[in-house]
Amino acid sequence: MKGWSLQELADRVGTITKQSLNKYEQGLMKPEGTTLGLLAKALELTTDYFYRSNRLQLGQVEFRKKAKLTAKETDSIKEKIRDYLERYLEVEGLLNFQHTFNSPFKDDEGRPSKKKVTTYDDVEEAATCTLHAWKLGINPIPNVIEMLEENGICILALETSSSFHGLATHVSNLPVIVLNKTDTPERRRFTALHELGHLVLDIATDDEKEAENFCHRFASAMLMPKEVVEREFGVERKRISTYELIAVKQQFGISVQAVMRRLHDLKVITAGHYKYFCIKISPNRQEVGLGKYVGETNQSYRFQQLIHRLLAEDIVSDSKAANLAGMTLSEFRRELMPTNE
Known part of the structure; x- marks a missing residue:
């Protein structure tokens, strides 16, 4: 996502080795929840990103x-x-x-x-x-x-x-x-x-x-x-x-x-x-x-409008909406949710 090498990502996180990242990437080892949190923070992603099973095929x-x-x-x-x-x-x-x-x-x-x-x-x-x-x-x-x-x-x-x-x-x-x-x-x-x-x-x-x-x-x-x-x-x-x-x-x-x-x-x-x-x-x-x-x-702005429609119709929770928006819950509430929602 950031265009970093495994070593660069390991250096950014600080507590994960390049070897561990390589095993995660190849599916030989699964990271713990805290590790996923650190990776998500470094890559500016939500942890939901790592749980997607069927990846989209681009044209x-x-x-x-x-x-x-x-x-x-x-x-x-x-x-x-x-x-x-x-x-x-x-x-x-x-x-x-x-x-x-x-x-x-x-x-x-x-x-x-x-x-x-x-x-x-x-x-x-x-x-x-x-x-x-x-x-x-x-x-x-x-x-x-x-x-x-x-x-x-x-x-x-x-x-x-x-x-x-x-x-x-x-x-x-x-x-x-x-x-x-x-x-x-x-x-x-x-x-x-x-x-x-x-x-x-x-x-x-x-x-x-x-x-x-x-x-x-x-x-x-x-x-x-x-x-x-x-x-x-x-x-x-x-x-x-x-x-x-x-x-x-x-x-x-x-x-x-x-x-x-x-x-x-x-x-x-x-x-x-x-x-x-x-x-x-x-x-x-x-x-x-x-x-x-x-x-x-x-x-x-259409994407944001659709996410707010999901919220207005109680189809998803605030947390799920934040994941769909690609934000943490606190970021989502601060940037996309008016105080009266």
Whole structure:
């Protein structure tokens, strides 16, 4: 979960040897209750985590080549995803929920399908169809995470390596998007919609870079449809002011860099103009001093709401609810339970 070696974990706990941990891992020896408590504290888990028998099988999990993550970091991220989804699905099971993905594209029998795309025009059309299918219109999407969850996608935001930004996978019929909680709001919004592209588009290329570009284009078109670009900037420009870029960033929740790429893709600005901008912005990739979007949450609240529903209907105890939330009972009461509950 933390990406530590057995020796590093032993050092963190202080009273357990690497050899004992190895035996626990191989099932040759079972830790006592106090030992489990120490391990849970070091790993920032609940002891309930160690008693799960049927581990969830993740679908295909692909990390982008540019992520430059170590093997430990990728294993840690996968385990965090598995842990969260096991708890998420248990909560839905206790509530007898039938999870449904409201895919914007369906086959002849009404089942979720992917939209085949071979050109950037196809991608633009797919984004337009998605906006229409989900009744989003062309106005700014206030909260991308909430919008995706309302359409049946499970969102998990992790505090993890800055080299990781996002991925998409499936668990049975449950589509999952994982984001980096520490990214800027604009980056999270763009990444979430980029990963949505991986979930709903059938990209007709084996070139990973081209596939990523298709998903970039899809995310941009979701955040700023062509009609909006022409309304805000016109169809052809020689110069774009910083004021205009900041205003659009704050209204639409899309980074200045993504806006300029969108203008380049739609040929509102020339390739030379865009290249000059990229050189100019390169020392300030974090866009410090260039505004900020304030409407996006950095985490999912649906899971918390479901846990509180379990409590309100007396389906689980406070202690079980805390385990499902991945917290100790005291943490759960302090962070998620108002004093009048």
